[in-house]
Amino acid sequence: MRAVVLDPGHGGVGPRGYVTPGKRYVFVAPDGTKTPIYEGERMRVLARFLAAELLDRSVRVFSSLDGRQIPPNLSGAQADFPYPDVGLSSRVAFANSIRGSDGRRPLYLSLHSNAISS
Helix, strand or coil: CCEEEEEECCCCEECCEECCCCCEEEEECCCCCEEEEEHHHHHHHHHHHHHHHHHHCCCEEEECCCCCEECCCCCHHHCCCCCECCCHHHHHHHHHHCCCCCCCCCEEEEECCCCCCC
16 A cells, blocks of 8 residues: 655644744635635645545655644545644655555655736
């Protein structure tokens, strides 16, 4: 069984909020309501959806933010990602310590996004 480590970029939160929040976007709802949202928030949402899709395909999914395996019986919003801030070297070391049932190292997906101002 293949393993995947999801690393939602800028997703780490410390005692006073985001440590490195990433880019700030303004989300405009269909009704015109504008809401600021940080890259870290967007990437955690994307990671949840990716985790659900991968779990449905029997892939072992791990979070780089706390080193835990996302349980295979969870999906969608239930496969929530934790918020602690973890350094890059720790996340990479964790990913390198995992092996799939085939003995291979996991696929490491670092999730980030860019903004285009209009």
